[in-house]
Amino acid sequence: MGAFAGFYGGWLDSLLSRIGDIFFSIPYILAAIVVMSVFSTNRNVFTLAFAIGGFAWASTARVVRAEVLRVRQADFVTASRALGKSRFGTLVSHVVPNAIAPLLVITTISLAAAVVAEATLAFLGVGLGSNVMSWGNDISAAQQSLRVAPMALIYPSIILTVTVLAFILLGELIRDALDPESEGPPMNATSREPLLSVRDLHVAFESQSGSREVLHSVTFDIFPGETIAIVGESGSGKSTTASAIIQLLPGTGHVTSGSIMLGDDDLTLYNQAQMANIRGREIGYVPQDPMSNLNPVWSIGFQVKEAVRANGIASGKKEIEARAVEVLKQAGLADAEKRMHQYPHQFSGGMRQRALIGIGLAADPKLLIADEPTSALDVTVQRVILDHMAKLTREKGTSVLLITHDLGLAAERAERIIVMKDGEIVESGPSRLILENPQHPYTQRLVAAAPSIASQRIQAVAEDRGVKSLDDLADATPTLRVRGLTKDYKIRQGSFRSEPFRAVDAVSFDIPRGKTLALVGESGSGKSTVAKMVLKLEDPTSGAIEIDGVDVSGLSRKQTFDLRRRMQPVFQDPYGSLDPMRNIGNTIAEPLEIHKVGDSASRRARVNELLDQVSLPRALASRYANELSGGQRQRVAIARALALKPDIVILDEAVSALDVLVQDQILKLLADLQSELGLTYLFITHDLAVVRVAADLVCVMERGKVVEQGTVDEIFANPTQEYTKRLLDAIPGASIPLGGGVADGL
Structure with missing residues (x-):
């Protein structure tokens, strides 16, 4: 019941959740006593199972619903539906396998609870009878002779306790065995006295093959009121450094040597209870992935209020409510009062990230660690959030450690930049100096790949696309x-x-064959909703969508299934768009299997061909997603989208979560594939600098409406709407000249 409620949602979720709430409100032990008393003359194993499970299921269903709801939001689930797989088929093949580990844990806990419940019923005399072997009967009998033989009570009590603990331990072992990412790391001065001082920090991860060090002698200081940025590609050690500071390293990660001094206190010596008092109050943290860090079963407002209450910011229901609304407004949610009642799955990715940023800033910490805090946000909201961080720095002396792959943002917002590669600091210094005159070859590569609107490289690429005005496309037939x-x-x-x-x-636009239209706008402007309707994952309330002149709204189920061969998506999150339970070969071959294209041999050949197309080694076919970097995962997602040889590819923030080097590679790959295969792209993005590189046409959306559209050159050179001008003006680092031999490389 919990699985169906979580996956299908809507009225079914509401109905089943209300039924579950009714059963959950009744103490199941009390209900079991009543049931066993009613069936006193006909007690058997089935009666006992009904008595215990008939009411205890509600708590398990809640946990199952929450876990299924979490997995349902993953991009690989949406991708499966976009391929044409039925909802039930998606539930069975993708959702259940990825939710199975925590579900097995709750199953073992439920079994342990059932053992305790049976013993309780037997002890109270409403079990299966005194002649049936039961620890409850043994404890009840031992109680009668407690003074004569006290050990008779201790033995069954110990055995019962050990049995319950064994069930729980079994669940934990099963979870660890089924977790594909349980081993190893993810591949991914105003004052003379520093607020935070990191010295000679080493971090390692343990696995079956031994210990692997991922941070090597990392040393830096953060002073009160200072903002520093750590930049580098995926796997360089940026996020691992941030996680080590607050003792939230994933998996088996641990600090092997070095010190992390917060004032006079070495945080590496703190236990978890002591760190709990540091997190939130002294050091705030804004994680990158908003969906994984917001509980899907609680409203946004409830979670913000919990943070306010936990950090002692406000007391009293009204004061906490008012502070929670203020926190969301400061994070850029203008309609915060209404949004308080919504759930994470009802927010766009950018809006979820804003809520997390608000929670991180709620307690006005001395140091805010922001791990890619604006990678999912549009440029105008970036400015709101980053302006708020700057305001804290000025007014309260708050320091900011900014983890980012956006060099323009780093240069614009940080006093100093630290460049990391392979777990080491290769260069550091004042922001402008680093970007205008990088010394290390790796830093020069980062700067050369940065998609700044001021970059001569991007200007040249944009001019080469051959589309100056809409008149150039007047005779083109829209796909x-x-x-x-x-x-x-x-x-x-x-x-x-x-x-x-x-x-x-009332959104309208055309995309000619072989061209790219970029749909841009703030988070919540309706971009992704348009993409879902084009993919027929959502039904429009009104309006028409035509593919080569055919209105898709009236298509039958079979025709819709056939249409999915012509349209495929590539999603934003390279870590969430691939099913971690399937290897890369099976992931790429899934569209072929769903549409019954070829036999197993031809599918393997097609997988190898696609890996070649996206410049990945064929050996990756047998590996799993957690073994790949973010850029490699996104290449796999592109290969899967191309498996059925589609005409149209929907790119929903396909490069916004990638570092600049990988982003540059993926954009070049997409351009090469478009030129080679004649693909038509609908590019959903909030990054206008990327639009300058990748698009022919631009469609600007604000609050669900198209406010301006035209060619890239027209929109960038002469925007007519104030909203478009604000988007362009808000691009971080647009006015900063970048070094690294950019111009020389043209």
Whole structure:
């Protein structure tokens, strides 16, 4: 019941959740006593199972629903549906395998609880009878002769306790065995006295093959009121450094040597209870992945209020509510009062990240560690968030450790930049000096690949695309035509009440064959909703979508299935778009299997061909997603999208989560594939610097409406709408000249 409620959502979720709440409100032990008393003349194993499980299931269903709801949000689940797989098939083949580890844990815990419940019923005399072997009967009998033979009570009590602990331990062992990422690391001065001082820090991860050191002699200082940025490609050690500071290293990671001094205290000597008092109050933390760090079963408002309450920022229901609304407003959510009642899955990725940033800043910490805090945000919201961080720095002496792959943002917001590669610091110094005159070859490569709007490299590439104005495309036949597209949602307000919300309002655009249209705008502007409707993952309230002149709204189920061969998505998160339980070969071959294309031999050949196309070694086919870097995962996602030889590819923030070097490689790959295969791209993005490189046409959206559209040259050179001008002006680092031999390389 929990699995169906979590996966299908909507009215079914509401109905099943209310039923579960009714059963959950009844103490299951009390209910079991009543049931066993009613069936006193006909007690058997089935009666006992019904008595215990008939009411105890509700708590298990809640946990199952939460876990399924978490997995349901993953991009690989959406990708499976976009391939044409049925919802039930997606539930069985993708959701259940990825939720199975925690579900097995709750199953073993439930079995342990059932053992305790049976013993309790037997002890109270409402079990299967005194002649049946039961620890409850043994304890009850021992109680009668406690003074004569006290050990008779201790033995069954110990055995019962050990049995319960064994079930729980079994669940933990199963979870660790089934977790594909349980081993190894992820591949990914105003004052003379520093606030934080890191000295000779070494971090290692343990695995079956031994210890592997991932940080080597990392040393730096952060002074009160200072903002420093750590930059580098995926796997360079940026996030590992941040996690080590607050003792939140994943898996088997641990500090092997070195010190992390916060004032006079060495945090490497703190236990978890002591660190709990440091996190939030002294050191705030904003993680990168918003969906993994927000509980899907609680509203956004509840989670913000929990952070406010836990850090002692406010007391009293009204004061906590007011502070929570203020926190969300400071994070850039103008309609915070309404958003408080919504759940994470009802937020866009950028809006979820804003909520996390608000939670991180809620307690006004001395140091804020922000791990890619704006990678999922549009440029205008970036400015709101980063301006707020700067305001804290000025007014309260708050220091900021910014982990980012955006060199423009680093130069604009940080006083100093630390460049990391392979777990070591290769260069550090004042921000402008590092970007304008990088010394280390690796830093020069980073700067050369940075998609700054001021970069001469990007200007040259944009001019080579050959589309100056809409007149150049007047005779081109649109492959994809959208007319008057509108989407309304009903937002639940509780007690089965809801109110309408218009996410997309009369959107229209055309994409000629072989061209790229970039759909840009702030988070929540409706970009991704348009993409889902084009992919037929959402049904429009009104409007039309035409593919080569055919309106797709009236297609039958089989015709829709056939249409999916022509349209495929590539999603934002390279870590969430691939099923971790499937190897790379099976992941790429899945579209071929769903559409029954070829036999196993031809599918293997097609997988090898696709790996070649995206410049990945064929040996990766037998490996799993957790063994690949972010850039490699995104190449796999592109290969999967190309498996059925589609005409149209929907790129939903496909490069925003990647560091600049990998981003540059993926953009070049997409351009080469478009030229080679004649692909048509719908590019959903908030990064206007990337638009300058990748797109022919631009469509600007604000609050669900298209406010301006034209060619890249027209929009960038002469924007007519104030909103578009604000988007362009807000690009971080746009006015900073970059070094690294950019111009020389043209």
